[in-house]
Amino acid sequence: MRDERASLTTSEPSAFAVVAGEGLASPRDYFELLKPRVMSLVVFTAVVGLVRAPGDVHPIIAFTALLCIAVGAGAAGALNMWWDADIDAVMSRTRGRPVPSGRVSAQEALAFGLTLSAFSVVVLGLLVNALAGALLAFTIFFYVVIYTMWLKRSTPQNIVIGGAAGAFPPLVAWAAAAGSVSLEPLLLVAIIFFWTPPHFWALALYRADDYARAGVPMLPVTAGPDETRLQILLYTLFLVPLAASPAFLGYAGFAYGAVALGAGAGMIHFALRVFRQREGEAAVKAAKALFGFSILYLFALFATLLGEALVGGLMR
Numbered sequence: 001m002r003d004e005r006a007s008l009t010t011s012e013p014s015a016f017a018v019v020a021g022e023g024l025a026s027p028r029d030y031f032e033l034l035k036p037r038v039m040s041l042v043v044f045t046a047v048v049g050l051v052r053a054p055g056d057v058h059p060i061i062a063f064t065a066l067l068c069i070a071v072g073a074g075a076a077g078a079l080n081m082w083w084d085a086d087i088d089a090v091m092s093r094t095r096g097r098p099v100p101s102g103r104v105s106a107q108e109a110l111a112f113g114l115t116l117s118a119f120s121v122v123v124l125g126l127l128v129n130a131l132a133g134a135l136l137a138f139t140i141f142f143y144v145v146i147y148t149m150w151l152k153r154s155t156p157q158n159i160v161i162g163g164a165a166g167a168f169p170p171l172v173a174w175a176a177a178a179g180s181v182s183l184e185p186l187l188l189v190a191i192i193f194f195w196t197p198p199h200f201w202a203l204a205l206y207r208a209d210d211y212a213r214a215g216v217p218m219l220p221v222t223a224g225p226d227e228t229r230l231q232i233l234l235y236t237l238f239l240v241p242l243a244a245s246p247a248f249l250g251y252a253g254f255a256y257g258a259v260a261l262g263a264g265a266g267m268i269h270f271a272l273r274v275f276r277q278r279e280g281e282a283a284v285k286a287a288k289a290l291f292g293f294s295i296l297y298l299f300a301l302f303a304t305l306l307g308e309a310l311v312g313g314l315m316r
């Protein structure tokens with residue numbers, strides 16, 4: 001794999017160019033490098049961290065912070081696609097991405113990601129505050145170096161530890177608004193952190209052949225689907241009370257507590273279905289249902305936190 005990746009960084013045409021020649025990239029291809037669906041989740045959770053932080057934030061500061069967090073997330077996505085082009089090329093879910101398809105060269109993706117990384121960190125650090133800039137730099141480093149370059153190919157715990165990178169945006173936004181961190185944003189980080197394994201392992205259950213073909217040691221590949229189902233259930237049972245804890249600790253209101261418990265019951269229901277349905281099409285449907293519901297679950301939690309903060313601001 002390392003030899004294949006090395007070939008991507010030469011001036012020769014990519015071995016994975018199956019759709020179009022290198023250098024024929026369109027603006028849409030560069031936009032795809034940013035992983036826009038992941039970026040949208042990052043920005044949404046960051047908005048919640050920004051709005052719930054104490055004090056009033058100037059609109060320009062708020063816009064600058066969110067822009068830098070979005071650009072930083074996109075930069076990390078581009079660097080991830082640069083490094084993972086070899087395994088993306090053999091996975092049906094990812095082979096159409098800009099680098100393995102040959103629409104964007106590896107050098108272009110690397111330069112694009114590094115430029116956006118530097119821009120986002122420097123602008124956030126200089127125009128907002130140094131703490132937020134440092135946290136954003138650490139987030140990008142963690143996702144690209146710790147997760148993408150190391151954990152993803154070396155351990156079935158890749159998504160558990162590496163999921164921390166996707167959990168940091170609310171903390172970065174909180175630091176941008178308040179200039180400090182506290183328990184509340186750390187709880188938001190913990191919620192996303194423990195949400196990530198059941199969410200991603202549900203996908204991995206019905207994409208296990210893809211990961212096995214690419215040599216990525218996802219849990220269903222290394223430990224088998226039954227152990228993965230057990231881990232999904234255990235993480236979900238821990239996640240649900242953790243996600244409700246902001247209401248019981250006084251950081252969120254009654255509406256959030258009700259949504260957290262109600263949606264949490266749904267998460268447990270779908271996790272139990274995955275645990276029980278182990279054969280054939282029923283097992284695939286159960287995994288897909290959990291994957292889809294988990295996205296709605298996280299959205300419901302953070303949308304309620306956002307709504308409570310906005311209503312509270314209007315009533316002040």
